[in-house]
Amino acid sequence: MKTILLVPTGESVGLTSACLGLIYALECQGIKAGFLKPFSQETHSAADRTTALYRHLFNNETVEPISHAAVCRRLSQDENDELLEDAVRLHREIAKKHDLIIVEGLVPTSRDAFASELNADLAKALDAKVVIVSTADIRNPEATAEKIEAQVRNFGGASNDRTAGVLFMRTKGLPEDSAQVPVTIDPSLRLISDTAQFSAQLQKQNASIGSENFPVIGLVPFSNTLSVPRMSDLAAHISAHWINEGDAKQRRVLHSSLIASNIEHELHKFIAGELIISASDRIDVLLASSLASSNGIPLAGLVLTEHHQPNEHVLNFCQTAIKQGLPIIHTPLSTFETAQELANLSNEIPVDDTERAEQVTRFVSSHLNPEWITQLINGSYKPRLSPSAFRHELVQKSIAAKKRIVLPEGDEPRTIQAAAICQSRGIAQCILLAKPEAVVEVAKARGIELPYDLEIIDPDLIRDNYVAKMVELRKGKINELQAREQLQDTVVLGTMMLALDQVDGLVSGAVHTTANTVRPAFQLIKTAPEYSLVSSVFFMLLPDEVYVYGDCAINPDPTAVELAEIAIQSADSAKAFGIDPRIAMISYSTGTSGAGADVEKVAEATRIAQERRPDLLIDGPLQYDAASVESVGRSKAPDSKVAGRANVFIFPDLNTGNTTYKAVQRSADVVSVGPMLQGLNKPVNDLSRGALVDDIVFTIALTAIQSEQQSAK
Secondary structure: OEEEEEEEOOOOOOHHHHHHHHHHHHHHOOOOOEEEOOEOOOOOOOOOHHHHHHHHHHOOOOOOOEOHHHHHHHHHOOOHHHHHHHHHHHHHHHHOOOOEEEEEOOOOOOOOOOHHHHHHHHHHHOOOEEEEEEEEEOOOHHHHHHHHHHHHHHHOOOOOOOEEEEEEEEEEOOOHHHHOOOOOOOHHHOOHHHHHHHHHHHHHHOOOOOOOOOOEEEEEEOOOOOOOOEHHHOOHHHOOEEEEOOOOOOOEOOEEEEOOOOHHHOHHHOOOOEEEEEEOOOHHHHHHHHHHHHOOOOOOEEEEEOOOOOOHHHHHHOHHHHHOOOOEEEOOOOHHHHHHHHHOOOOOOOOOOHHHHHHHHHHHHHOEOHHHHHHHHHOOOOOOOOHHHHHHHHHHHHHHHOOEEEEOOOOOHHHHHHHHHHHHHOOOEEEEEOOHHHHHHHHHHHOOOOOOOOEEEOHHHHHHHHHHHHHHHOOOOOOHHHHHHHOOOHHHHHHHHHHOOOOOEEEEOOOOOHHHHHHHHHHHOOEOOOOOOOEEEEEEEOOOOEEEEEOOOOOOOOOHHHHHHHHHHHHHHHHHOOOOOEEEEEOOOOOOOOOOHHHHHHHHHHHHHHHHOOOOEEEEEEOHHHHHOHHHHHHHOOOOOOOOOOOEEEOOOHHHHHHHHHHHHHHOOOEEEEEEEEOEOOOEEEOOOOOOHHHHHHHHHHHHHHHHHHHHO
8 A cells, every 4th residue: 555645835835736636647647546635624614625626526435534623622632643543544444445545734824733743643654655745936946945844854854765755836937938838738748857957956955855765746837827716716705795696607817907097097907807806986997897798808707895885777787797797796895905805815726616626637747757656656665554553453453353352350440441442442342350339339430431231240150150160171280179269360260261262362460460460371271282382572653663572571581492483473463463574583793793692592593483484574683773774774784684674573582572662662652562472372461550541452452353363263
């Protein structure tokens, strides 16, 4: 899936036209691109403008954006992650039918000061390449470069691999013949030499702008013909009412004239496409406009100003012009105020002006670099799974799995709240092991609304049912009395329910230690046939990508064989959650740069893992920076397919793994999901005792998906 996010440098840069033009250019090359505008900035209109125009022009369906009010509400409540997950959900809807999606970003305005930051977060959430859209003035490359620099800084700079290029719209200062090119889709009209010259000028200001890595993908001239509004677009802008609507939806305002002096000095202004602005008591102007229309001159229209209404007798005298479709409006504004307001009229295409939209779309398309489009379609693309996409996929997959998850710490407040959320959202069917009255009391005290179908089971009522079964499962190791005693622990009771297939998974650890949670699983669930040990992974939700860390919770000092198995388990876990694994076996040495028993263990583990699973990309030993930083990877391991782009990190021992995960989590303020246990016959997962409600929700979702994966096997 390829996603291109178009981000404007400011208002009135032609963002809608840029999106539609790029989609049309792709269609000309046989690619039917999807379109998404995740966040609306409309506050009054029911329909989003770009979304409606896309539907009409390309006869294609898309989703409605999240309303401006909802965006502001989410941000004010510090629910940025949830907002981005909503955007990912919309993106995934379109991705069902399209392999390439064009996304319209937010316009930075004084009202929406959050736009630039949210655009940067959106690019990461959708794993999108970014095209900056800006106006340009050929005569002032310094100011143009400054605008680009200010915006591209939000995405790591013009040399960052996320930035794909810049598209200049409404370009001024071009030679007169270039600026007046006709509306056409003829690619020979693309301004190749002008683009090259302007790129060279920009590179004097910033070497990256206009370079191969951040090219100018189009130089679209400002076109008077395509920037003109219809007469019907003016009325609301100047608080006017219609005296005669006539052909207002067809007539375009090519230029306007304010009539102030004697009419004999103004007659040369009464030409085709002219908007005549005059005080409403100027009977001579009304009559001159009527006469021009009767003589076949299609004026754009007539705007009558000031508070008093135009003379009815004169209007009746102008019936011929009115019948010929002359649009006439009246506004209470003064003549000067009217001219000022019209000068500030937006250049954006109105939602119902499809004729202009079609022309602009083709015009923009004809000025885009076709080589860049071809490279976009065919170029190598290394997808990343963003944290927002990971959370979205996690929830969607768990909803589809429809699994029963037992929560032994059933009266713990965070667990109760997480269970209520999972139950209400359909993430899992949760079973709380606790006294029902205790759960109700906690819910009441915390203001938690318990879903009607949330299961609460009193452990005292079911414990006896598992005594004989537990003795049988642990034959020769415990007797009936010992089993009854161990079943007092709700974690053991829940594990027995899982062992007997009465539930699909177990989540514990909010108040129990890891050993408390894991020991019963080792004893009653045991390892899966293909594995010899149980290990764990954390999903580390970094700003740009999701990393998998293993093993950070279970095995203190694995052997080379065990380390190889941990790598294979972790790779399979990554795949199960939509991550294409590139596995780095971490050491203090890269390749043969260092020696010693610890390095040799990692090297041997790498060899064993590669031998057992030749289908996986596995390399090691690699230092952490060589595995994760592209420039370091190229320097230290130039022939490696993993170095510099690893997303699964296998640590040589528990000391290294646990320390690294906590250091990254706390220092970089990274959300970590897990630990998720792997290698068991059935899914059991442990929580950190400091787990937040969201952590528990995601762990329940993980457990449900694990169960589904095991069922599929």
